[in-house]
């Protein structure tokens with residue numbers, strides 16, 4: 086056999102295998118799957134015997150029979166005696182209630198479970214083993230044994246129905262998709278500023294008024310003008326209590342628990358529009374239309390007893406509706422200015438001996454927490470409920486990174502991890518310049534897949550406090566069901582595998598292959614889903630004091646072509662094969678190809694500037710944000726320029742100055758210095774007011790050599806980069822450079838974050 090023949094046989098073999106296993110791409114991947122020879126072949130009529138008694142088992146089996154018939158066109162008949170080709174056995178040795186085993190032999194499929202959840206999940210796996218398309222070929226599954234159980238008990242998906250209302254049908258479809266991928270907690274965000282979505286019998290105005298707003302959907306969220314009083318409130322909707330019962334029952338049939346979120350004490354402009362007496366100012370106000378908070382009261386008054394009576398009455402109806410032992414009470418992003426200016430709130434602080442408004446929020450949440458506990462329910466809140474003291478037994482949802490979760494677990498509280506990156510599914514999952522408009526940020530499928538819910542810093546003994554994680558779907562920029570599908574597909578599949586599996590079952594390349602068949606299914610079902618991110622990742626590293634560039638993509642089967650002359654890369658351009666030495670400043674244009682076809686309409690570009698600080702060392706005299714560290718300590722001297730977005734290559738510091746000392750690789754003659762900065766008004770990122778440079782030969786005595794004052798306009802809507810350049814009339818010798826960038830400290834007047842901390846973002850200190 087010559088080499089080509091070997092290659093050909095090899096390809097043939099793989100094509101054959103790929104074809105054979107196309108129905109075995111189960112997501113989340115089972116913990117253990119052992120293959121054996123042969124196939125189980127379904128007949129036109131199949132028999133099923135169920136040994137598990139009880140209505141729930143019966144309903145789950147009936148639903149399986151119906152779904153199977155719809156998917157295959159084949160029948161299943163129940164059998165009570167003798168042998169059957171599909172057998173369901175009770176096995177009490179399976180201690181995990183969600184566990185299941187499936188034994189597929191040539192003559193029988195045998196399912197062992199210890200409860201109905203396990204049975205439901207076994208059926209989900211079988212559905213995924215069936216071919217996606219019903220055709221005339223026989224329907225068969227390769228023989229195998231599956232042993233499976235999840236790693237985490239909280240496998241959640243959140244949905245914000247306040248910012249945009251979603252129909253009953255859409256909610257059910259969302260639950261269907263969750264169930265397919267074995268997700269089990271639906272966090273229903275029913276209350277927020279821009280819409281109250283749950284019928285409360287005692288307070289009908291909450292839905293008569295609070296559920297409706299003037300339709301400004303033709304504007305993007307943050308650009309929406311306030312409504313005026315004479316405009317008709319014509320956008321919105323709510324769920325009646327009967328509809329909510331219907332959703333809870335539907336979810337329960339798919340082993341999903343529904344957890345309501347009744348947000349407080351902030352984010353309740355919708356409640357205040359309905360009952361103005363609940364706010365500190367108590368003046369009438371219009372419903373909000375979008376992200377513009379000017380002249381809006383969005384907090385309950387913490388000094389008014391009527392507020393607590395109101396909330397308790399609302400919660401009473403919520404408890405009667407929702408069987409879940411959990412209730413989420415929000416607690417995030419409370420702007421405490423209204424409390425600072427309110428006599429009743431200030432009086433409350435005095436009588437309750439509370440030292441600040443943080444403690445007032447804690448008082449609020451603890452008081453509600455006690456009411457929740459009296460009603461035998463468990464309170465969940467966003468991680469701000471830690472501020473000023475955590476309520477007894479409260480469960481913390483860690484969204485501002487992992488820190489809240491770590492802190493709460495150390496206090497022996499249960500936590501659910503939902504850090505913005507990678508658990509926010511409202512962020513972009515690909516290149517923002519051609520992706521559908523999204524909230525902001527970047528959170529790719531691979532990013533989600535690489536997530537580990539147990540924070541690395543958490544000691545082993547505290548791991549059990551982490552119940553799991555959840556994908557959060559905020560709907561400011563999700564106006565349709567179609568777009569909702571796009572935001573969760575395929576990221577929810579990655580999260581499901583993160584929460585179900587373990588490090589031995591999780592491998593990106595293999596997941597990437599498996600997910601392709603799910604894309605085929607989405608196509609067949611007419612579901613809208615996002616392509617896998619096609620941006621090229623640029624990383625630099627030093628080797629023997631030289632700077633190298635490594636390029637990679639999320640496509641294991643992709644190729645990267647690049648140019649350095651600003652032209653669009655094509656198959657005739659240079660193929661990236663190994664790290665490239667960067668020895669002169671350059672602009673790379675790169676494009677991902679798969680099967681010789683470009684995978685994106687535009688190139689990913691990256692600028693490198695080669696200068697004299699490369700190879701040096703940065704010391705941070707003041708800490709930078711843990712959230713925005715870019716590539717770590719080499720980031721400001723790695724030659725990589727930052728793009729017009731906040732996520733990549735930018736180091737950030739909020740409210741404080743940036744203060745660094747750079748030790749150059751050697752004593753150097755300096756003629757020009759420049760600190761690269763980002764101005765991104767909407768992301769609360771502003772240029773520094775000024776940048777001070779000083780230099781030193783010994784790292785001890787510094788000579789101030791210049792102060793560059795900002796002459797740029799950082800005003801409304803601006804997004805640009807700027808270099809704070811200092812040219813020296815005569816070059817100077819130095820080994821150390823100190824840079825201090827002065828933060829404007831707070832966002833300017835008229836900005837949505839007026840008076841709150843502003844960011845400085847910097848990508849590079851360029852030394853020439």
Ligand code: ACM
Nearest residue numbers: 417418467484559
């Ligand atoms: C949140 O994203 N405000 C919890």
Ligand code: ZN
Nearest residue numbers: 365386427430
């Ligand atoms: Zn007040």
